[in-house]
Amino acid sequence: MKMSVVLPVVLLCALALFALSFLMSVPSAILLLVFGFCLWAVGYRYYSAWLAAKVMCLDAGRETPACKINDGRDYVPTNKYVLFGHQFAAIAGAGPLIGPVLAAQWGFMPGLLWIVLGAVIAGATHDFVVLVLSVRQGGLSIAEIARKEISTPTGRVMSLAIFLIMVLTLAGLSIAVVNALKGSPWGTVTVGLTIPIAFLMGFWMFHFRPGKIGEASLIGVILLFVATWLGSIVPGTEFAKYFTYSEQTMKILxxxxxFFASVLPVWMLLLPRDYLSSYMKIGVAVAIALGVLIAHPMLQMPPFTKFISGGGPIIPGPLFPYLFITIACGAISGFHCMVGTGTTPKMLSCETDARFIGYGAMIMESFVAALALIAACVLPVGDYFAINTAPAVFQKLGMHTQQVAYISQLVGENLVGRPGGAVSLAAGIAYIFDNVPFLTGMMGYWYHFIIMFEAMFILSAVDAGTRVGRYLLQEFLGIFVPKFKDIHWNFGIVLTGFLVSFFWGYLLYSGNVSTIWPMFGASNQLLACLALLIATTEILRRTRKISYSLVTMIPGAFMVTITFTAAWMNFANIFLPMAQKGNVAGVINAFLSILLLAMGIWVLFDSIRVWLKILSGSDAVKSTSD
Incomplete structure (x- = not known):
């Protein structure tokens, strides 16, 4: 290995270790970011370059599905920066914002290590590799790739598991959006205006001024600022009542x-809206980071708390395995493989862009997750737990609040007893901004702005996820009715888009999804480990090198251990006792936990069977470049 590579890697890793060691005695938020930036730089600049050149062998001359098919609806060659915006906006849902906030109950150190190391070694590798696999197989879903790489039965099992997880995840993500937008004219106006702005940008980039990405970006950013300003002035005016919707109304909207985002041509609404949202997401993330650098807040949460062995008031389980399923997006997430084998591979114009889009977007999401962790941990410990637990639970902790009453007064809302992570995240970010010179006295503004920002952040994952769900349903129904596999059949497109929207919309409207929420983390991470197993199979078959396959095999083995343990603990310790008492929610959760665990075991053993055949030389080499 060249000294020009070894030296910067060693220096960056040494600086990361230096920052980490000082964090134990000087809990500065700046040191936390230094640790992260050093390892993110090593991961993207060096590790992902090695993956691209040696393991995946990217070829700029290989034709992508977007260029080959180019149907103007789903397969559309797209500028790599626009596609990066879509990928980042689609994968960055509630996970990188909410998960780190909830995981702060164990202290800041466990979450920090998992967010940074998990993303560099596992999450970004997962996103990059599955994106390349899908591109080389015509934009197929991870289930269809499993069918081709492992076996037809495994492909069928994956189809059912993925669709089930997708529907549950979309309903769960949407609950966070509903809670953020209900009764909030500011959020409704701003988020709603991004739709016509997206239409304008889409037509500008693809019809009015084809290829003029800079012009469309400038127009979009200016109009986004206007939309945010308009949203901020609507509350308190006579127009507010027209944009103040109830919870049930939001669950219909x-x-x-x-549905419309999933069936309209991708360039018309989904792609430009995600690209536009990425400006706000990245812009706010950079603003928070600058706020941290200027205000240099100290982390008031200790590195580790007494709840690492279990018994926490927010998440009752122990650090292992629950940390790794609480922080999903931000470290590694199965939802990402649905985007990476769904919308993104159908728009990639050059194979070598997969590194920037797949690995790079995940590193950006890890950065957002680290900022969310900081926002939670700069709050006084008592205030953090007072916000994230019910008042009766908080009283039993023997803690005292410090500034939560004062912050509540400034933002105009009672923040005590508002669990779920979203409120404490907004309060923490507002707390940081309030300590920046020239921004003091604006805590109420920043709090409501961040609540609106969270809704926009998550909504991008919902619309992209619904479109991916349509792809999955078309593939699955195509097994029985081949016509559904025709990507140009408008009736099939509209029908599957409607069915997916209806399935998760029904769960959202009825509220039943709240009974299944406890198993979301385990099922989402189970999908990530299954995708890593499939990726390992492809790498082994193509390269015949065990050393190369370790890049996905090791993270896959770790995730198998985590998710199988968590699924069994959920079943045995939580859902089964509930079911034995006749609780319907417990019965549903127990059944789904065992079903998904059984599916995971099937894929694991079938993958190992294929690996052994490959290593013994009895399995024919398949080309994934056709």
């Missing part, structure tokens, strides 16, 4: 929007 969201799946309706998602």
């Amino acid at each position: 969201l799946p309706t929007y998602a």
Whole structure:
């Protein structure tokens, strides 16, 4: 290995270790970011370059599905920066914002290590590799790739598991959007205006001024600022009542929007809206980072708390395995493989862009997750737990609040007893901004702005996820009715888009999804480990090198251990006792936990069977470049 590579890697890793060691005695938020930036730089600049050149062998001359098919609806060659915006906006849902906030109950150190190391070694590798696999197989879903790489039965098992997880995840993500937008004219106006702005950008980039990405970006950013300003002045005016919707109304509007986003040509609404949202997401993330650098807040949460062995008031389980399923997006997430084998591979114009889009977007999401962890940990410990637990639970902790009453007064809302992570995240970010010179006295503004920002952040994952769900349903129904596999059949496109929107919309409207929420983390991470197993199979078959396959095999083995343990603990310790008492929610959760665990075991053993055949030389080499 060249000294020009070894030296910077060693120096960056040494600086990361230096920052980490000082964090134990000087809990500065700046040191936390230094640790992260050093390892993110090593991961993207050096590790991902090695993966691209040696393991995946990217070829700029290989024709991508977007260029080969180019149907103007789903397969559309797209500028790599626009596609990066879509990928980042689609994968960055509630996970990188909420998961780190909830995981702060164990202290800041466990979450920090998992967010940074998990993303560099596992999450970004997962996103990059599955994207390349899908591109080389015509934009197929991870289930179809499993069918081709492992076996037809495994492909069928994956189809059922993925669709089930997708529907549950979309309903769960949408609950966070509903809670953020209900009764909030500011959020409704701003998020709603991004839709016509997206239409304008889409037509500008693809019809009015084809290829003029800079012009469309400038127009979009200016109009986004206007939309944010308009949203901020609506509350308190006579127009507010027209944009103040109840919870049930929002539960109808969201799946309706998602349906149209899933069936309209991708360049018309979904792609430009995600690209536009990425500007706000990245812009706010950079603003928070600058706020941390200027205000240099100290982390008031200790590195480790007494709850690492279990018994926490927010998440009752122990650090292992629950940390790794609480922080999903931000470290590694199975939802990402649905985007990476769904919308993104159908728009990639050059294979070598997969590194920037797949690995790079995940590193950006890890950065956002680290900022969310900082926002939670700069709050006084008592205030953090007072916000994230019910008042009766908080009283039993023997803790005292410090500034939560004062912050509540400034933002105009009672923040005590508001669990779920979203409120404490907004309060923490507002707390940081309030300590920046020239921004003091604006805590109420920043709090409501961040609540609106969270809704926009998550909504991008919902619309992209619904479109991916349509792809999955078309593939699955195509097994029985081949016509559904015709990507140009408008009736099939509209029908499957409607069914997916209806399925998760029904769960959202009825509220039943709240009974299944406890198993979301385990099922989502189970999908990530299954995708890593499939990726390992492809790498082994193509390269015949065990050393190369370790890049996905080791993270896959770790995730198998985590998810199988968590699924069994959920079943044995939580859902089964509930079911034995006649609780319907417990019965549903127990059944789904065992079903998904059984599916995971099937894929694991079938993958190992294929690996042994490959290593013994009895399995024919397949080309994934056709």
